Amino acid sequence: xDCGRARELNLDGQRGRLSAEATAELQQHLSTCVRCRxxxxxxRVLSEVLDSxxxxxxxxxxxxxxxxxxxxxxxGTLPPRRTWVPRWxxxxxxxxxxxxxxVAGSTSLFVEQRAALRQLEGESVNDHLRVLEGAPxxxxxxxxxxxxxxxGGKLDFAPAVRFAxxxxxxxxxxxxxxxxxxxxxxxVYKRRLHTAxxxxxxxxxxxxxxxxxxxxxxxxxxxxxxxxxxxYALVSxxxxxxxxxxxxxxxSR
Amino acid sequence: xxxxxxxxxVRQALAHADGLYNFARWLCxxxxxxxxxVQETYARALGAAQQFxxxxxxxxxxxxxxxxxxxxxxxxxxxxxxxxxxEETGADAExxxxxxSELEQGQIRALVADDVxxxxxxxxxxxxxxxxxxxxxxTEPEVASVLGCAAGTVKSRLSRARALLRERLAAYRPxxxxx
Numbered sequence: 510x511d512c513g514r515a516r517e518l519n520l521d522g523q524r525g526r527l528s529a530e531a532t533a534e535l536q537q538h539l540s541t542c543v544r545c546r547x548x549x550x551x552x553r554v555l556s557e558v559l560d561s562x563x564x565x566x567x568x569x570x571x572x573x574x575x576x577x578x579x580x581x582x583x584x585g586t587l588p589p590r591r592t593w594v595p596r597w598x599x600x601x602x603x604x605x606x607x608x609x610x611x612v613a614g615s616t617s618l619f620v621e622q623r624a625a626l627r628q629l630e631g632e633s634v635n636d637h638l639r640v641l642e643g644a645p646x647x648x649x650x651x652x653x654x655x656x657x658x659x660x661g662g663k664l665d666f667a668p669a670v671r672f673a674x675x676x677x678x679x680x681x682x683x684x685x686x687x688x689x690x691x692x693x694x695x696x697v698y699k700r701r702l703h704t705a706x707x708x709x710x711x712x713x714x715x716x717x718x719x720x721x722x723x724x725x726x727x728x729x730x731x732x733x734x735x736x737x738x739x740x741y742a743l744v745s746x747x748x749x750x751x752x753x754x755x756x757x758x759x760x761s762r
Numbered sequence: 763x764x765x766x767x768x769x770x771x772v773r774q775a776l777a778h779a780d781g782l783y784n785f786a787r788w789l790c791x792x793x794x795x796x797x798x799x800v801q802e803t804y805a806r807a808l809g810a811a812q813q814f815x816x817x818x819x820x821x822x823x824x825x826x827x828x829x830x831x832x833x834x835x836x837x838x839x840x841x842x843x844x845x846x847x848x849e850e851t852g853a854d855a856e857x858x859x860x861x862x863s864e865l866e867q868g869q870i871r872a873l874v875a876d877d878v879x880x881x882x883x884x885x886x887x888x889x890x891x892x893x894x895x896x897x898x899x900x901t902e903p904e905v906a907s908v909l910g911c912a913a914g915t916v917k918s919r920l921s922r923a924r925a926l927l928r929e930r931l932a933a934y935r936p937x938x939x940x941x
Contacts, residue, residue, distance in 0.1 A: 517917070520924075526901075555928050558878045559897055567783035571797050575776055575804055690780070 510538040515545045519552055563665045566690040569714030625716030630724050630731045632689055633742035637706040637729060639686065640697055668694035668709040669739055672759045678705070689715065698755060705745035705755055712740035721756065723749065732756045775807065778824050781898055785825060788894050789832050791883065799835070803828040822900065822907040829891060829908060836887075881930050889923035896920055 510518075515538045521527050522535045539546050663685040674680030682697040686708070693708040717740035723732050730752045732743040743759065745752050782803060786796035806827050807814075814823055882893060895905045902920070906913040 516921070520920075551928055552924065555924055555931070558931070559882075559893070562879055562882065562897070564780075565784045565787040565793075565796070567779040567800065568793075568797065571783065571800060572776070572779050575779060575801070578804070 510534045512538075512542060512545050515539065515542065516548055519545075519549050523549070523553060523556065563663065563692070565665065569690070571714075626718070626722075626724075626733070628689070629716055629733060629740075629742065630726045633706075633708060633731050633733070633744045634726045634729050636686055636688060636693070636695070636708055636742075637704075637744035640684075640695065640706045641704060664692055664694055666711050666739070668696075669737060670694070670696055670707070670709060670759065672761075674698060675758070678755050678758065700745075700747055700751060700755070703745055703747045705743060705747060705752065707759060708742040708744075710740050712738055715740050717741070721760075723753070734760065736760065774820055775804070775824060778821050781821070782824060782828055785894055785898065786828060786832070788882070788890070789829075789887075790835075799828060799831055802831045806831060819904060819907060822904045825895065825898075825900075826908045826910070833887075878931065881927060884930070885923060885927065888919065889926060892916060892920045893923050893927065 515535055518527060518531060518535050522532055527535065539549055672678075672680075678698045678700055680696060681699050684695040684697075685692055686695050687693070688708055688710050691710050693710045696707040696709070698705045698707065712735040717733055717735035719735060721732060721734040723730060725731070729744050729746055730749050732741075732752060734741050734756075741759070743752065743756050745755075747755070779800065782800050783796055786799040786803075787793065790796055790799060803824060807824060810827070814820070882890060885893065891909070892905060895908055900908070902913045902916045905916045905920075909916065
């Protein structure tokens, strides 16, 4: 195998898309050619940094709009059935349908909002459990100015958190973790032996309530709120009053 | 595309919304424009549904529609801004494909995603597109289907795009004191 062929096959080789025979030939060439080995390593490093690029998930609102429009458009392409009906029937049917849509719409909206809230609460608790189980955290010893190095480049937003911890609630770590369809900045605070996790995400398309809302899920207290386009989920097994105290420190400007 | 089969195609098509939106964000940067582009893609797909052959690659077809929609928009805005302007293809740029030194590889690895993202955005559209579609996990024949060219063209364009990216990233120097 010559250098030109080796470079041509290199990427496919790194992605496991070559036959065993071609892989062996490529490895044989790389073991003897310094320049192609350097090229292969450079390609591997490039793939590594490209994999770290942020992925933009489609906003849920967009997905809902698409899901609503597509089936409707398809059914609209079917030929209409022609049967005889009294003239007043269409008007009555239209009125009844409109009423049904309003009632069903408001009911389904209410059910949908509650389901969306439950999803947020459940996800927050699951993610908090991952933190408790030892999800890798960047340890913070010097306050919020250490936040940027671990969140920088992994998020497509800047988390608006100014509370750097205090003696009662020291900030001990941070991370970037998946949260539903997006990535969250995670801030971990301590209170005696208790851990409180704060997840911050862009709120667009998620059901973060405009006002503070608390709920107990599987024994954990969950506080949800949103501010200026960002959604906040604070989770802990702390006493609710203490959790609310921490929430007020985080939410204060 | 009609009947029960159509419902299945719709379900499969909607499953690509995240990938399409991500591609649109990298092409046009603006979140609202990206949303418009995705909506336009699905609208165009619906309008051209009869042209879609059952069993062919739905994902590649949707990405192709999105890219064409993006290029149409860009042509319109270029014409509006400067009717005499020549279209930029950018694929003629010839990067050096020499090996990157270990020092340069270390520098590339140390870059944060923002720097890499800037370098990707600065690539000519033709190069940026093959890089993004490759990141999307598409094979060369799939990318060729999106671009409407031969798989060999994709291979060579991807190789040149990656060489240019390596060259630019190796030359990148973060500002002192930046964190």
